[in-house]
Amino acid sequence: MKIFVPAEQREGERRVAITPDSIAKLSKIGLELVIEQGAGAKAGYSDEAYKSQGAQIAATSDVANNLASADVVVSVRPLSNEHVSKVKNAGITISFLSPVFDAPTISLLADKNITALSFDVLPRISRAQSMDALTSQALCAGYRTVLIAAERLPKFFPMLMTAAGTIPPARVLVLGAGVAGLQAMATARRLGAVVSAYDVRASSADEVKSMGATFLDLGLDALEGAGGYAREMGEDRAKAQQDALKPFIADSDVVITTAAVPGRKAPLLVTQDMAAAMKDGALIIDMAAETGGNVAGSIPGEDVTIAGQDGTVTIIGCRDVASQLSTHASRLYSQNVVSLLTLMTAEGSVIPDDADEVVAGSAIVYKGEIRNAMSREALSLPALVSEEA
Numbered sequence: 001m002k003i004f005v006p007a008e009q010r011e012g013e014r015r016v017a018i019t020p021d022s023i024a025k026l027s028k029i030g031l032e033l034v035i036e037q038g039a040g041a042k043a044g045y046s047d048e049a050y051k052s053q054g055a056q057i058a059a060t061s062d063v064a065n066n067l068a069s070a071d072v073v074v075s076v077r078p079l080s081n082e083h084v085s086k087v088k089n090a091g092i093t094i095s096f097l098s099p100v101f102d103a104p105t106i107s108l109l110a111d112k113n114i115t116a117l118s119f120d121v122l123p124r125i126s127r128a129q130s131m132d133a134l135t136s137q138a139l140c141a142g143y144r145t146v147l148i149a150a151e152r153l154p155k156f157f158p159m160l161m162t163a164a165g166t167i168p169p170a171r172v173l174v175l176g177a178g179v180a181g182l183q184a185m186a187t188a189r190r191l192g193a194v195v196s197a198y199d200v201r202a203s204s205a206d207e208v209k210s211m212g213a214t215f216l217d218l219g220l221d222a223l224e225g226a227g228g229y230a231r232e233m234g235e236d237r238a239k240a241q242q243d244a245l246k247p248f249i250a251d252s253d254v255v256i257t258t259a260a261v262p263g264r265k266a267p268l269l270v271t272q273d274m275a276a277a278m279k280d281g282a283l284i285i286d287m288a289a290e291t292g293g294n295v296a297g298s299i300p301g302e303d304v305t306i307a308g309q310d311g312t313v314t315i316i317g318c319r320d321v322a323s324q325l326s327t328h329a330s331r332l333y334s335q336n337v338v339s340l341l342t343l344m345t346a347e348g349s350v351i352p353d354d355a356d357e358v359v360a361g362s363a364i365v366y367k368g369e370i371r372n373a374m375s376r377e378a379l380s381l382p383a384l385v386s387e388e389a
């Protein structure tokens with residue numbers, strides 16, 4: 001069967017869905033790869049590297065034909081509407097695809113009887129760990145964010161004792177202790193910062209401590225949702241959290257926010273007032289800027305400077321952070337794709353079987369039927385019978 005990887009369409013996206021080291025693994029299960037020319041260039045993978053591993057390179061002028069003939073189309077970001085219109089009827093797509101924010105694309109995929117598998121909703125069970133692209137990309141983003149902070153902060157991260165005096169360590173506060181947040185803590189600790197963190201899930205206190213960071217106990221109720229994720233905050237709870245966090249934020253050199261609730265706009269954790277209480281030169285890095293923002297006034301891909309306690313505070317709105325580590329982010333993503341394809345492939349044919357929990361959970365659209373409950377709600381479709389039961 002033929003797998004096609006088109007070049008990513010979204011501006012600023014540097015990753016590629018399959019890297020050359022995966023080609024032999026695909027071939028072993030009977031799948032051949034065709035990739036658009038130059039698709040791996042921004043991640044450091046040349047057409048020659050793909051060719052030398054046995055992939056076929058398709059000219060950009062031939063993308064439409066390849067979309068129409070491929071059995072599976074794999075990308076990092078969701079396919080553009082134009083690409084969806086060319087994918088063959090009843091084909092298979094694999095990518096990130098938000099069940100809520102990409103609802104219009106989901107509708108188009110369903111119209112073409114496609115089975116659309118999304119890493120955004122892949123069940124996080126131990127059998128599927130090797131396919132968990134949310135985790136692999138969050139690791140890249142969490143690490144990279146701390147490097148951005150270290151580069152932009154006009155201070156050292158580690159404590160230094162020199163003949164010219166002692167430099168205190170930077171104080172880094174991480175809000176949201178999921179995969180990205182924990183990786184940010186580990187990276188900031190490795191650079192020598194003093195790190196503290198807060199999350200609404202009860203289990204996060206131990207996870208934070210295991211990274212060598214201090215968990216801030218704000219004395220608030222935990223907000224545990226389904227599947228190990230957080231629940232959305234009500235207005236009063238949000239206000240209580242903001243009030244309790246304010247002094248810790250004012251005391252930090254760097255605040256990194258990573259909070260998310262599946263299928264919802266990112267929760268607002270840092271108001272303008274809280275940001276303005278920080279010291280001159282302080283940084284706030286909003287990793288959730290692309291999904292609504294954890295910080296008031298943050299803009300994805302831009303710096304916003306506001307007046308602080310005694311100078312200026314910069315709010316950095318993240319955009320495409322994992323993509324900034326494109327070589328390794330792509331390599332990990334590619335391995336996630338290969339693992340998912342391997343699960344679904346028998347005798348050289350990719351056959352997604354919805355009797356498998358991993359396939360059923362990932363298939364936002366299965367053979368043209370929109371199966372994901374959040375997508376159905378976003379598209380004002382009635383719930384499926386099995387959801388009502």
Ligand SMILES: NC(=O)c1ccc[n+]([C@@H]2O[C@H](COP(=O)([O-])OP(=O)(O)OC[C@H]3O[C@@H](n4cnc5c(N)ncnc54)[C@H](O)[C@@H]3O)[C@@H](O)[C@H]2O)c1
Nearest residue numbers: 124135176177178179180199200201228230258259260267
């Ligand atoms: N294979 C697996 O079993 C597996 C893999 C990865 C993650 N997980 C678990 O899944 C869960 C979610 O991880 P994720 O990184 O995808 O999370 P995420 O990206 O959905 O959210 C990031 C973090 O933000 C936190 N958050 C939400 N609202 C908040 C608020 N108001 N204030 C502070 N923090 C808030 C969440 O609790 C979460 O820890 C975690 O429990 C993680 O350990 C399991």
